Amino acid sequence: MIIIIDEFLEVNKKSLSESIFRPTAYVSVQEDNLLSVISSQDFEVEKLHRYKKFVIKSDIEGWDARVLGNFSENFWSNVEAAVIEVQSNPKVDSLDYLLSELVKFDFLSWDPIENQKLTREEISSFWQSHDPGVRNLYAKRIL
Numbered sequence: 001m002i003i004i005i006d007e008f009l010e011v012n013k014k015s016l017s018e019s020i021f022r023p024t025a026y027v028s029v030q031e032d033n034l035l036s037v038i039s040s041q042d043f044e045v046e047k048l049h050r051y052k053k054f055v056i057k058s059d060i061e062g063w064d065a066r067v068l069g070n071f072s073e074n075f076w077s078n079v080e081a082a083v084i085e086v087q088s089n090p091k092v093d094s095l096d097y098l099l100s101e102l103v104k105f106d107f108l109s110w111d112p113i114e115n116q117k118l119t120r121e122e123i124s125s126f127w128q129s130h131d132p133g134v135r136n137l138y139a140k141r142i143l
Contacts, residue, residue: 040070048075056082062089065127069094076101081140083112088129099124105139112138 038046048054056079058064064084082105099120102108108118118137126135 040067041072044071044075052078054079056084058082059085061085062087065092065095065098069098073101076104079139079141080143082138084137084139086123086127086135086137088126088131088133090128090130092127095124095127102137102139106142107138107140109138110135112136 054075056068058068060067062085064086068084082102102123103120106117107115108123109116110118123137126133
């Protein structure tokens with residue numbers, strides 16, 4: 001089963017047939033899959049309730065803030081580590097709430113090795129910049 005969180009689908013529904021669900025190369029064998037569209041809140045309640053801790057790898061082509069910004073405080077308190085793709089976009093939504101959750105991590109860095117803590121302003125400055133760019137943001141908690 002493929003689960004799509006509806007905040008992501010919403011922005012792609014106009015070009016869905018030629019976007020993420022259509023192969024870019026010839027496929028000689030086709031497999032049918034059940035596609036389930038679900039809100040992030042329902043996904044959290046229905047699918048994640050059986051897990052106590054999470055590690056996130058988010059790379060949804062610039063929509064990371066919009067989708068991740070819809071998960072609850074309870075969800076974020078159970079995230080031990082995250083790698084989030086940050087694509088600069090001056091019109092990004094849901095950033096204030098997401099940043100308020102991210103600054104609760106012990107380490108926030110553009111580098112996977114460094115144990116530093118970027119400020120909310122440093123992250124926001126890049127995320128909302130006009131300069132085209134992509135970085136991974138690494139977040140982790142001291143266990």
